[in-house]
Amino acid sequence: MKTARRALIVIGALVMTYAVTGALTDADVKGGALVFLIGVLVAHDAVLLPIAIGAGALIGRLVPVRQRAFVRAGLLASLAVTVVAVPLVLARGRAADNPSLLPLHYGRGLLEAYAVIWAAVAVAAVRSRRHR
Numbered sequence: 001m002k003t004a005r006r007a008l009i010v011i012g013a014l015v016m017t018y019a020v021t022g023a024l025t026d027a028d029v030k031g032g033a034l035v036f037l038i039g040v041l042v043a044h045d046a047v048l049l050p051i052a053i054g055a056g057a058l059i060g061r062l063v064p065v066r067q068r069a070f071v072r073a074g075l076l077a078s079l080a081v082t083v084v085a086v087p088l089v090l091a092r093g094r095a096a097d098n099p100s101l102l103p104l105h106y107g108r109g110l111l112e113a114y115a116v117i118w119a120a121v122a123v124a125a126v127r128s129r130r131h132r
């Protein structure tokens with residue numbers, strides 16, 4: 001395990017070095033890309049990471065040990081769906097003169113996706129409990 005972890009660290013460092021070198025030597029990359037990357041880093045460390053730590057602490061306190069993996073999987077799936085769906089739900093690109101652009105009710109679709117995810121979590125948790 002220790003060897004795999006070290007290999008992944010080395011591979012990650014090499015990929016990041018390649019990306020930074022490419023960004024610094026590319027004439028088409030402007031300062032806006034750097035501002036964007038710094039913004040993403042700050043948003044991750046100031047917003048997303050504390051939420052993830054808080055959610056993990058709540059799961060540890062409120063959810064029984066046997067069910068924690070299911071709840072974590074449900075939260076991870078919900079997060080992935082949310083990241084994809086938020087731009088559609090906010091409908092920033094919707095135009096009044098073009099009804100075929102973003103034509104669906106994406107908020108309702110997001111809620112339906114949550115319902116499917118958490119129904120699957122509930123079914124898996126119940127099945128796991130019955131097998132024990």
